Amino acid sequence: RQENKDQWINQGDGTQMLNLQDYFLDSNEWGELEQADYKKDHLVYAFSLKNRRWGFQPVFGHEDYLYICEVPIEEVSYLLNEERTAAYGQPLGDPRYISMGPYFVRQPNHTVFDLSRRQIVNDVSLLTIAQGWPTPTYEWYKEVYINDTLQEVKVEPLNDSRLTVSGGQLIIHRPDQTKDKGTYFCTARNNFGKIRSKSISLAFGFIGEFILRRSNEIGNENWGKAIKCDAPHHYPDVRYYWAREYFPNFVEEDRRIMVSHDGYIYFSALENIDKGNYSCNVQSAVSNIGRNGPFFTIDVQPHPNHQQLRFPQNFPKSFPEAPVAGEEVRLECIAFGYPVPHYNWTRKNAALPRGSYITNYNRVLIIPRVRVEDQGEYECGAKNDNVHISAKVTLSIQSRPVFTIPIGDRFFDENDEVIWTCEAFGIPDVQYSWLRNGK
Numbered sequence: 001r002q003e004n005k006d007q008w009i010n011q012g013d014g015t016q017m018l019n020l021q022d023y024f025l026d027s028n029e030w031g032e033l034e035q036a037d038y039k040k041d042h043l044v045y046a047f048s049l050k051n052r053r054w055g056f057q058p059v060f061g062h063e064d065y066l067y068i069c070e071v072p073i074e075e076v077s078y079l080l081n082e083e084r085t086a087a088y089g090q091p092l093g094d095p096r097y098i099s100m101g102p103y104f105v106r107q108p109n110h111t112v113f114d115l116s117r118r119q120i121v122n123d124v125s126l127l128t129i130a131q132g133w134p135t136p137t138y139e140w141y142k143e144v145y146i147n148d149t150l151q152e153v154k155v156e157p158l159n160d161s162r163l164t165v166s167g168g169q170l171i172i173h174r175p176d177q178t179k180d181k182g183t184y185f186c187t188a189r190n191n192f193g194k195i196r197s198k199s200i201s202l203a204f205g206f207i208g209e210f211i212l213r214r215s216n217e218i219g220n221e222n223w224g225k226a227i228k229c230d231a232p233h234h235y236p237d238v239r240y241y242w243a244r245e246y247f248p249n250f251v252e253e254d255r256r257i258m259v260s261h262d263g264y265i266y267f268s269a270l271e272n273i274d275k276g277n278y279s280c281n282v283q284s285a286v287s288n289i290g291r292n293g294p295f296f297t298i299d300v301q302p303h304p305n306h307q308q309l310r311f312p313q314n315f316p317k318s319f320p321e322a323p324v325a326g327e328e329v330r331l332e333c334i335a336f337g338y339p340v341p342h343y344n345w346t347r348k349n350a351a352l353p354r355g356s357y358i359t360n361y362n363r364v365l366i367i368p369r370v371r372v373e374d375q376g377e378y379e380c381g382a383k384n385d386n387v388h389i390s391a392k393v394t395l396s397i398q399s400r401p402v403f404t405i406p407i408g409d410r411f412f413d414e415n416d417e418v419i420w421t422c423e424a425f426g427i428p429d430v431q432y433s434w435l436r437n438g439k
Contacts, residue, residue: 001061002041012070025055049091084411101192102132103409106168108186108197112205112236113175116289124175128168128197130188137190140170143183143199155184177204187438196438207284207291208232216297219270222306224336227298229263229280232291238282245277247292255340255361261319261330269307269338270300309337309387316380316393325372325399325427331365333380335389341382348377348392372397372427401426 001009008017025048040058044065047054059065086100106129113124130136140155155170157163164171168188172180181204186197210232219225229240240263242251253259256268263282267274277297283290316333323329335341343362345352353374356367367374375397381390401424412418424430 002043008043020056023055025057026050027057086409086411088411096131097133099133099192100409102130102136102188102190102195104188104195104197105129105131108184108200110200110203112203112286114205114284114287114289115177116206116284117287122175123171123173124180124202125172126170126184126186126200126202128186128188130168130195132188132190132192134190136188138165138168139187139189140165141185141187143185152185172202175202175204189438194437196435203235205235205284205286207234207238207282207289210291210293212294214294214296216299218299218301219267219274220303220307221271221300222269222338223303224307224310224312225267225270225298226312227265227278229265229282229293231263231280231282231293234282234284237285238290239285241281241283243279243281243292247279247281251278253360255342258332258334258360258363260332260334266312266334268334268336268340272300274298275300306338307336309335309341309382309384309389311335311382311389311391316378316391318393318395323370323395323397325397326369329367329370329374329395331367331378331380331393331395333363333365333382333391335382337382337384337387339384339386341384344381344383346379346381348379350376370395370397372399397427399425399427401430 001011003009003016006019006021008020009015010017020043025046040060042059042061043056044059045054046057087095087098090098106127108126108128111124111126114121126140128138130138141152142155144151144153155163155165157165162173162176164173168186170184170186180202183199183201185199188195188197211230214230217225217227229242231238231240240259240261241248242259242265243249244251251257251259251265256271258266258268260266263280265278265280275298277295279295280293281290282293312334315335316331319330319332320327331345333343333345335343345358345362345365347353352365353367353371355369356365358365365378375395377392377394379390379392381388383389403422403424405421405423407420407422410418410420422432422434424432
C-alpha cells in the first residue's frame with residue numbers, strides 16, 4: 001500500500017519498499033489512461049506480455065486479485081507444482097494460443113500401397129498432426145542403411161518432383177517400390193522444441209501369379225488327405241478359397257473337410273464323392289484383388305482298411321505362431337481317420353479365455369483379443385467310436401511395450417530437481433531410451 005509518493009509498505013509484514021517506480025509496468029498495455037487523479041494506492045505483481053517480464057502494476061485497493069505465496073528460497077523445493085500446465089501464469093484466453101512446445105494428436109500409421117489399383121489411385125500419403133503454439137512445422141525422414149549403419153535421410157521434395165509435404169502430410173505420387181519402400185518418421189518443431197513421431201513402414205501390396213499347371217492328387221478311401229494351395233508370392237496376407245469343378249463353386253466345409261488358415265485343405269477321411277477337379281484361389285486381405293489357381297484332379301482309390309485316428313503333422317497349431325497381445329489368435333485342430341471324429345478344446349489348469357469361442361465343428365478355437373495371461377497349454381481332443389486321442393499346443397504371447405506409469409508434460413522452477421520415471425511392460429523385456437528434441 002502507498003504511504004506517500006515514493007514509499008510503499010508491504011501489508012504482510014510492514015516492511016518499507018522504496019523507489020519502486022522503475023519497476024512499474026506500463027498501464028497502457030491494459031488499455032488504461034495514465035492520469036494523475038487515478039487513486040491507485042496498491043501494487044500487484046504482474047507479468048507484461050509486451051516486455052516479457054514481471055513488474056509492479058498499480059491497482060485499486062478494493063479489487064480482488066490472486067496472491068503470490070512468499071517463502072524462503074531454501075524451502076522453495078517444498079512447493080507442490082504438480083498441477084501446473086502450460087497455461088500457468090498466462091492470461092485467460094483461447095488455449096490453442098498458449099505458448100507451448102509441439103505435441104502429437106495423430107501419429108502416422110503403417111501403410112500398404114496396393115500395386116493392383118495403380119490405374120485408379122497412383123499416390124500414397126502418410127499423415128501426422130501436431131499442435132502447439134507457435135504452429136509447428138514438419139519434416140519427414142526415411143531410415144536407410146548406409147555402410148551397415150542406420151541413418152536418417154531427410155525427405156526433400158525439391159529433389160524429387162514426386163514428393164509433396166503439406167503440413168504434416170507426406171504425399172508420394174507414382175510410388176516406386178525400389179525407391180519408396182521402407183521406414184519413415186516425422187518431426188514437428190516450433191520455438192520451444194522438437195518432437196519425433198513413431199517409425200512406420202511403407203510397403204507395397206501385391207499378389208503374384210499361380211503356376212499354370214500342377215500335378216494331380218491321389219488318395220485312399222477312408223484315409224486322410226492334406227493338399228497344399230501352392231499360392232503365389234504375396235504381401236500382405238491373403239484369404240484362401242477352394243473351388244470344385246468351376247469358379248466360384250466353393251468347397252463347403254463340414255465335419256470331414258476343413259480349409260486351414262494357411263491355405264491347406266484337409267480331408268479327415270476321403271470318400272468317392274470327393275473325386276473331382278479342384279482349384280485354390282486367393283484374395284488380398286486389404287483389397288478386392290485376387291488370383292485363381294489352376295484346376296487339378298483329386299482321385300480316390302479303394303482301400304481294404306480304414307485309417308486309425310491320428311493328427312496330421314504339427315497339429316494342433318496356432319495362427320499366428322508368435323501372437324502379440326491384442327491380436328486375434330486362431331487355434332486349429334483336425335484329425336485323419338475313420339469314422340470321422342468329434343472335437344473338443346480344453347486348457348491346462350484353467351478355463352478357456354474370457355471372450356473366446358469355438359467354431360468350425362469344434363475344430364477351431366478363436367481368441368479375439370488375446371492377453372498375456374491367456375498363454376499356456378491348450379489341448380485338442382478328437383474322438384470317434386473306436387478311439388480317443390489328444391495333442392497339445394503351447395501358446396506364448398508377446399506384448400508391445402505399454403507404459404505402466406503415465407508420462408506427460410511437467411513444469412518446474414529454475415534450479416529445481418527434475419525426476420521423470422519411465423516404466424513399461426513388454427515381452428520380451430523392454431529396452432529404454434530418452435530423446436530430447438527428437439534426438
